[in-house]
Amino acid sequence: MWLTQLSKGVTDVKYRCPRCERTTCSLKCCVAHKNEFECNGKRDRTKFVGIKSFTDADMSSDFFFLEEVFRSTNRAARSRSELNANAKRYSSNKKRKVATAKANPSGALINPDIPADWLARFPIAVQLFAEHTAKRGVALTLLAPGMSKRARNTSYMDVKKNTLYWRVEWVFPSAEVPVSHFEERAKDGTALFELLRKYLNPSQDNVAVRGKLKKYAVPKWERNILLLLRKEFTPASQPQYYRLDGNQSLESNLKRKAVVEFPVITVALLADAEKYPVAYDAIETVASVETSADSFTLKEVMSWFVDSELKPTAYSASYVCNNLSKHGEMMVYASVDDAVYVDTTHTPYMTHKLPCAEKFVVHQVRFCTLKDLVVIVVASDNGIQIYDGTGEECLSEIALKDTVGADAEGTSLGKLLVLEKEEEAKSGEGSSSFDVCKVLSEHEAAICCVESSLDGTLLASSDNSGAILIRNPGEGFEVVHRIVIDEYPATCMTFMAENWLVVGFLTGCLRLFSPEDFHLHAEVAAHTRAITALDAHNEYVASVSEDTFLNIWEISSSKPGSGPRVKLASSQAVPNDLLTGVAFVSTNSLFTATYDTAHLKFWSPE
Incomplete structure (x- = not known):
């Protein structure tokens, strides 16, 4: 080999490799060095040459190299034209x-x-x-x-x-x-x-x-x-x-x-x-508009509403998500350690606090229907309290501290509690009693939101890890779908017709999931800050956010058989209001609740 010969004193150098610049004494050694060092022996025409060692020969080499590249691209373009002329094109x-x-x-x-x-x-x-x-x-x-x-x-x-x-x-x-x-x-x-x-x-x-x-x-x-x-x-x-x-x-x-x-x-x-981060079938992104609360640019461009009408309630709303629940003409919302009932059939509105023997921080208050009985369910640090539909009588109290830990509602441990109503005869009259009949423990983090479909066939729940579970109440609340999103959690959810699921996130993102397999169908950059509440009515969804905007989204199909598209129908700035709740009254009128204000706002079309 050439190295051995040089080490023995052979100094007759006859050849220097243009690529690796190694010296050899014969053709045999030249071939051997190519095999040993995997060298092709061709000069690297794109090799870096420092400015101090740059010569006229290097300049000529670069010039001719660029000329060859030009000729090659020109020849390729001509060949492509000839191929296109000879190729049989598809006519349809x-x-x-x-x-x-x-x-x-x-x-x-x-x-x-x-x-x-x-x-x-x-x-x-x-x-x-x-x-x-x-x-x-x-x-x-x-x-x-x-x-x-x-x-x-x-x-x-x-x-x-x-x-x-x-x-x-x-x-x-x-x-x-x-x-x-x-x-x-x-x-x-x-x-x-x-x-x-x-x-x-x-x-x-x-x-x-x-x-x-x-x-x-x-x-x-x-x-x-x-x-x-x-x-x-x-x-x-x-x-x-x-x-x-x-x-x-x-x-x-x-x-x-x-x-x-x-x-x-x-x-x-x-x-x-x-x-493996999850991708989605078809994503439609509508960019949010950076607009300050003091600017009414969006209102001038697209807004259904005139200035809102204040409806005093005497009690301020808490800062919790989804803090407005409506059933018929009645509404309820959380107010620090109380739940407030609002009757909109009177002018002015009649309001009162739900009776509670002990005061504890209220995390959520909702209208619910159990076996055709409309009740108000309050989740607080003291457990769960269930009231009649008028909010005047407490039907049941369920203390949960010993059952699920620090969070009385059971959400801090990722547990879902299923309540059951039983009819009992007392003094010849029927009365309702409630108890926890099942504890669902599939969530691994604190639960953020729970929502049921309009027909009651599906139950969706989200937790702090970003996971959303879809259950079938008719099959023992078995988990039928999992939506795993490795990012910020869902803060609010609502079901539309045909069980399309709309989810609002801490990032201000709004996502629409299909009812067949709950794959992501559309994604909208709806707000610049966290979405705090959602409500759906027919083909419209209302979203409110910490960015002080009330947005109305039209979710409908432009063609029969095609999937729905998400379109911004109205956007209303609400300066200085931290919106925490929204509820439709009709297709184009609704109520909003605002943190630390003792009134609701009623929005009607222009």
């Missing part, structure tokens, strides 16, 4: 636009850098495949010929069977060694778990594979894994992942998602769920 451009719109309802390109005629540059079979993926609601992006992922893509469309065959790649990040497998052609109607069974179910054919996937190939592995699809066109430093349903077909899981060439599905362990 109008049809393709319609199909693409189904995959992307907004009409905007998923990747705006792609030319409008990009699809026409591919062979007919590829165009046909892309056309049918769009019809199935998939926003497919094709890479340029020569890209490795484009070369690996074996997906195709079988027109006779009307079936898409996808190439699917599986990535197992928690395997003993990095492992990836793939399906050459998986039917789009096949469930994801069905595709995975050949790798994880015990059989003689996959012993070697299961040996590498010991953490995955366990009994009932379906319950221990998450199937994730990375959201395309997001920053590499902020990845997001769609959570796929293994029991659903490939077609169902890819609907309304962007895919580059073919899906690459990450098979993660359930214990590692926090490592």
